[in-house]
Amino acid sequence: MLDSLSLDEFGLWAWWIIAAVLGILELIVPGIFFIWLAAAAAVVALVAMAVDIPLTLQVALFAVLSVIAVWTSRRYFARHEVPSDHPLLNQRARTYVGRNYTLELAIRNGRGKIRIGDTLWLVEGPDLPAGATVHVTGVDDDVLKVEAVH
Incomplete structure (x- = not known):
């Protein structure tokens, strides 16, 4: 029964349903992606309501609008990073x-280890004996840079 249904059978509601499903998917899946597809589907729904266009043109319009919306949003957010x-x-x-x-x-030959919680971290700094207190001054990849605390 459901396998014989097509997009045409839902008429103008099909694009609104697609927009709603994509909007709900945006709420479930992390990231900002499906909202742009939902917006494209909503625009196609509005166009289809105003102008009688064939389904193939509606799908093509959806594809083009989706690409434009995703591309534009990626460029915008790359330039305007959200703190x-x-x-x-x-x-x-x-x-x-x-x-x-x-x-x-x-620390021997500039390398040693400190325990933070249950993890041993590689450190770089001046040679110091085990048990000495060190101050973390920076990070290089996953190696902590330390100096002696006097």
């Missing part, structure tokens, strides 16, 4: 800068 309320998210090592820790393994 984050968690700027260090996914940059865990940077959250340790400015803090003091105890060396777990002595």
Whole structure:
């Protein structure tokens, strides 16, 4: 029964239904992508209501509008970055800068390790014995830069 239904059978409501489904999908899936497809479907619905155009032209219009909407939004957001309320998210090592820790393994030849929580972190700095307190001054990839605390 459902397999015999086509887009034409829903008439003008088809594009509104597609726009609604894409809008709901935007709420469920992370990211900002489906909203632009939903907007394209809504524009096609408005055009189809105003002008009687064949289904193939409606689909082509939807495809073109979708590409334009996604491309335009990507360019806009690349130039107008939205400030984050968690700027260090996914940059865990940077959250340790400015803090003091105890060396777990002595720094020899410029490299040692500190324990933060249940993780050992590679550190670079002046040679120091295990147990010395160090101050994290920076990060290079996932290596913490440290200096001795006096």
